[in-house]
Amino acid sequence: MHIPVVGIVAEYNPLHRGHKHHIEQAICKCGAEAVVAVLSSDFVQRGEPSIVNKWKRTEMALSSGADLVLELPAVFSSHNAGVFASAAIDVLGASQIVTHLAFGLENPNWQLDKILDIVIEEPKPFKFLLKEHLEKGYSFVEARSSALDILVPGTAEMLRGSNNTLALAYLKQIRKKGYNMVPVPIQRVGASYNDDRLGSFSSATAIRKAISCGKISEALAEMPQETAKILKGEIEAGHAYLESDRLWRLLRTVLLRTPPSQIARIAEVSEGIEYKLIKAAYSASSFEEWADICTSKRYTMGRIKRHGVHVLLAVDHWSNRAFQRLGPPYIRVLGLKNRGRELLRQMKSCAALPIVTRCGDAARVSAYAKKIMDYDILAAEIREEVVAEPQRGLEHKRSIIMAAGE
DSSP states (O other): OOOOEEEEEEOOTTOOHHHHHHHHHHHHHHTOSEEEEEEEOSEETTTEEOSSOHHHHHHHHHHTTOSEEEEEOHHHHTSOHHHHHHHHHHHHHHHSOOOEEEEEESOTTOOOHHHHHHHHHOOHHHHHHHHHHHHTTOOHHHHHHHHHHHHSTTHHHHTTSHHHHHHHHHHHHHHHHTOOOEEEEEEOOSSOTTOOSOOTTOOHHHHHHHHHTTOHHHHHTTSOHHHHHHHHHHHHHTOSOOOSHHHHHHHHHHHHHSOHHHHTTBTTOOTTHHHHHHHHHHHOSSHHHHHHHHOOSSSOHHHHHHHHHHHHHTOBHHHHHHHHHHOOSSEEEEEEOHHHHHHHHHHHHHOSSOEEOSTTHHHHHOHHHHHHHHHHHHHHHHHHHTSSSOOTTOGGGOOOEEOOOO
């Protein structure tokens, strides 16, 4: 019989006090004897490079209570909430060792079951309302939220919370795939995900903004000591992603030299948005300005930025469809502590997907697995090009981080 093991889906961009509190609460509420974290690759869901690479964020996770850290590949981690959450749950589910899933909620008493039934079963009234709102020019997320709000009043307000939106996606995938994980909602403490002000339990957004404004000491003071030390070291070494100028120069070059017909083949690009993406590149002086010019009621800022990431990674429409249909082809281990070694031994004997510890292992799994890994290597190399002191050519040589401690 498995010991209680709690799974957590995270970006840790960077890992702050609220994240550490979440890990501690997860252990307490689940009676867990171990923590498994699924961590975003080098590009995150908001459509940007992570502030420090996945290896340093793995160190942060291990220093803050995680026993085993697994990777969410770049083609899933740089996607919308539904794709991001589904793939992360697939990794945890395939491990066959995770008994609980702990996730943050802005409203932990929110009754999700009725909404979950609707989004899974998609009854005719829901489909009609969804179509009606899409035809009005709303994004899919807004259209779905509005349709659900008519059927279950109050839903739209709840879904404005990013944690609530992800929670719905996690639970949908657990039920859809029949994973034997007990959902454990945990109240989010402190600032909301998008709050950019430093304060008690500052958000990752606030910490990144403070650092970009030169308030490094103030930002680091809002983080656990060990994770602040890791981030400080990366900033001083020139390895942290602090501003978007280099990213914008790369993306602008690609957009200006690529015909609209080729941009139209990029993942999720549709309805002629490729012309706007290219046109805006001529006048925009920054990544943020470009995304702002392209943003509309139908195309959110996050979606536009993810278009930018997909352009840089050259993720095409049909590959993207295949990734969503097939899901993660392996479980990649990024780091572990002593207790994590035992978890890894268990996984090797019972996991539903092959275990990968080095980049080269993927090619021995399948051609599809190699393709996913190739995108991860590319994402890591592109991320290196947008920092002050790049460490080029290291990703394919990396191996598991073995941290001290139980």
